[in-house]
Structures are given as structure tokens and as C-alpha cells.
Amino acid sequence: MGIVGSLQWILYLLFLLVIFALCVWALVDLLLRPASAFPSAGKRTKNFWLLILAVATFLAFLALPPLQLLPFLGLLSAVAAIVYLVDVKPAVAPYSRKRRGPGRGPGGSTGGW
Template identity: 70%
Template sequence: MVATLQVYLFLAFYLAIFALSVWALVDLLRRPAAAFPSAGKRTKNFWGAILGVGTAVAFMAIPPPLGLGFLSFLGLLAAVGAIVYLVDVRPAVAPYSRRRGPRGPSSPGGW
């Protein structure tokens, strides 16, 4: 009983790391490349490599029914890369990547 609970907790933990990594990678892909140097952060390619490798490692760390089940100790490094991006880089890049359409608050028509 306890062993089964541990397996499910382990599975939930690594699924959460994988979901966090995917979220960070998708957010990165939606940001323009020029926003990163403007915010004083590393380039989009740098973060793409970190998050891409991290997402692949996070998938490989998921236990066998759903993933491959190896490199589980590196799953924590994938979580660190995703957390650093989401907590530090994403808020810094966000103001430089907002879309300003013709109906925005700064439009001359004031729609």
C-alpha cells in the first residue's frame, strides 16, 4: 500500500515537472526574439536550448507507464530551468512582447 502511494506520488511529481517545462517552452515560443535583449536577458535561442533539453529530459524522467523512466535525477534540473524562466525571464520579457493593435488604449481613435 505504501509502495503504491509512493509510486503515484513519484509519477505526479514528474508529471508536474513535465507540465511546467512544457508551459515554459510554449511561452518562450510565443515571445519575439527581440524582446530578450531588450529586457537585458539571454537570447531566445539560449532559452530555447535550455527549455527544449529540459522538456525532453523531463519527459524521459516520467516513470515507465507514461514515460521512459530514466534520467530521473536530471528531472530536477529541468524543473530549475523552467522555474528560472517563468519567474525571472518571463516577467522581464513580457512588457517588450505585448501586442499593440489598432484598438489598443494608445490608438488615436480611442476605441
């Protein structure tokens, strides 16, 4: 393998690692959102997205170099994660913000004297 082949292998590995990281990020974000936020935002249910992203993360893991089973499915994993992160996550974000307790926001009591 020459220099060009080595560079291609490194770029391929980085590409697959980025896809896997996107899938993990989307899955973790999904798990932190309340289930009620999804219908409120007009999106599919949390269980639907959990199934899609869990399968996508699993396929992205299988596409990594030591296993390299069905590496083209890594691209489908990227599509699922990107759709969630670009479309669903911003839509459900306003419905899943944490409520601030007293004294923890602008205009609230800050304690002290």
C-alpha cells in the same frame, strides 16, 4: 507493494508530470515571445533559452515512468523551467505585448453609432 508504496508511486508520478508540464509551459511561452524582447529586457537570447528549455523538456520526458531514464535529471529540468517562468518571463513580458488596433482599448472608438 503496500499502501504506502502505492501512495509513494502516485506522488512520484504526479511530481514528474508537474515537472514535465512546467517545462512544456515554459517552452511554449518562449516560442510565443519575440526574439527582440530578450535583449531589450537584459536577458540571454531567445536561442539560448530555446536550447535550455528544449533540452529540459526532453529530459523531463525521459524521466517519466515508462522510460525512467535518468529520473534525477527531471529535477534539473524543473530548475530550468522555474528560472525561466519566474525570472525571464516577467522581464520580457512588457516588451512582447501585442499592440492593440484602433477601437480596441480604453478611450478608443468602440464603433457603433
